[in-house]
Amino acid sequence: AFPASNLLKVNAFYKWKCEEAGAKQAFVIFKFGQAYQFNRLDIGNEGSAFVEVLVSRSATDDTFEVLLPSSSFMSPMDAKQGKGLNRVRIFGGEELTKSVAAQKWDVVKVVCTQPFSKAIQYGLAFIRFYHLAEEAPAEEKGEKVRGAWFFKGLGERVGEPSTSTAAGDTDVLKPGGLFKMARQSSQEPTTTLAQKLLEEKRTVTPPTSPAAIASAPPPPSSLSRAPTSPSAAKPTNPKGSAATSDDAPAAGNSGSSVEPPSTSGSRRPILSGVVVAFSGYQNPFRSELRTLCLRLGAKYCQDWTDQCTHLICAFPNTPKFHLVRGKGIIVSHKWIQACNMAKKKVSWRPYRIGRAPSPVGHVSDDNDESQNDSFSE
Secondary structure (H helix, E strand, C coil): CCCHHHHHCCCCCCCEECCCCCCCCEEEEEEEEEEECEEEEEEEEEECCEEEEEEECCCCCCCCEEEEEEEECCCHHHHHHCCCCCCEEEEEHHHCCHHHHCCCEEEEEEEEECCCCCCCCCEEEEEEEEECCCCCCCCCCCCEEECCEEECCCCCCEECCCCCCCHHHHCCCCCCCCCCCCCCCCCCCCCCHHHHHHHHHHHHCCCCCHHHCCCCCCCCCCCCCCCCCHHHHCCCCCCCCCCCCCCCCCCCCCCCEECCCCCCCCCCCCCCCCEEEEECCCCCHHHHHHHHHHHCCCEEECCCCCCCCEEEECCCCCHHHHHHCCCCEEECHHHHHHHHHHCCCCCCHHHECCCCCCCCCCCCCHHHHCCCCCCCC
8 A cells, every 4th residue: 555645754765646547637736834935846757747736825725826847757668667656856945836936835846657557556756845934833733634644733642543553663764854954943953963973972972172172063954953063073074965856066075984983881883894875865864874874883984985885865766776786785774773773784685776786796695684782871
């Protein structure tokens, strides 16, 4: 089952698909707690040939305007052969209807079609909305119902009103939220995981000179409850980038790795000897994932190098996925989370992404499960 509520789980990359293959049209409607002026859309496809985005206001009785005209994601040949199902496109500026993008809307309707193949159960892998930053009044917290699922105001929990699901399925992973560029109320300052880690590191290994101290910057303005700044995880290099994909070029030496923080005790860290690179993740979740890897004893590289052992990939068919395929282990972020939960290095094979082949020379998972000592935080 691929319900529309999967699109609300912004950090898990769950898919939404139409109920049956060969459907003439499939659509999903988003209802926001307040009106926004959208200026960019990131769309990850899941077998749709065309995707169109319409907008409306809750007070206009479902009168929709075209924000993004019908855009092609698959050619007829690819659809018939079942290839290129997961293309990702970013729309903004001239690609959006100017007169519509200049206004504020609180209802978004995404329409998908696949006229070239009757055998594909199509939909979306993910969709991200961006809006112009502004100082708006406090967020609405009233319950908003639309179709089979709802929002309880932006940044709060999302669930299905009439279905019985596990808590893990109904809770949205908050880092990122619907808007990666939005603000957070200044009356509710939060202490991030990276800031706590920085304080612990100072306590264990105090610097010998004032020049070695780098103050952690304040948390970024976001709708998420506990975003993590990438600059806080790297105190000696405060030039953290904004919420961008890791496949974009980064300033500085892209091949340099980040050492994990020092830990007390004689036990060997869970991910000792593991060197990771990321693909397909955006801040602030990307920064939090990097912090978790460092805490578990792994090393981090901005780009894939010969030192890297694991590529943590959000979904298949990213540029780094094709670069690393056959050269290293390609897994999802859930492997890192599983190691953290089990307090040991678990097998990576159940978390392999896109049927990525095992790297040359990797025979078994013995090394993945040989470490049984508990990790002391």
